[in-house]
Amino acid sequence: EAEVAQSPRYKITEKSQAVAFWCDPISGHATLYWYRQILGQGPELLVQFQDESVVDDSQLPKDRFSAERLKGVDSTLKIQPAELGDSAMYLCASFGANVLTFGAGSRLTVL
Amino acid sequence: QKEVEQNSGPLSVPEGAIASLNCTYSDRGSQSFFWYRQYSGKSPELIMSIYSNGDKEDGRFTAQLNKASQYVSLLIRDSQPSDSATYLCAVNARGGGTSYGKLTFGQGTILTVHP
Secondary structure: OOOOEEEOOEEEEOOOOOEEEEEEOOOOOOEEEEEEEOOOOOOEEEEEEEOOEEEEOOOOOOOOEEEEOOOOOOEEEEEOOOOHHHOEEEEEEEEEOOEEEEOOOEEEEEO | OOOEEEOOOOEEEEOOOOEEEEEEEOOOOOOEEEEEEEOOOOOOEEEEEEOOOEEEEEOOEEEEEEOOOOEEEEEEOOOOHHHOEEEEEEEEOOOOHHHOOOEEEOOOEEEEEEO
């Protein structure tokens, strides 16, 4: 079964450090999303890519977050510097055949 | 007012009972509606999608949509302990094109099915 791959699964960092998350969508899926899910809440969209282009990053805190998908396949989400409030699950999802499929997520803890 | 609201939980039902999960949304132009199940520490997985008014059944799950009332529900019949999870309602506001996966989620309802 096709999967969305994410790494790392868990990341613990101190505030002010830089962190990066990687995502490889299901093969052939042109549309990729990064969502953030704070414990006890639903996922919130951070950024949407169509191939290598950003379609929507209106909810991305651009002073500290950046996202790229240089070759239109895998994607990286970076946070620099990390803050305590960034502790959350970062979920990558890709869209195809009318289905949005999530990866296993990257759990970030900022100390 | 939140864009997508779910009934406050947690919801506890006995094994074999019907669990009813409710969701309202604010954007009347919303096109697509989804229910995701999320086990603790795991990522959401799609269990139902519904696009038109009425009921849609899939095994023990039935999704109901009433666009006039801006209301979506999920019924789980013959609930099993393995159904214990957080259920997320998600809405695609405009649908079409590249925005299909651009979902707004509710806060989730925790369901516990006890033996």
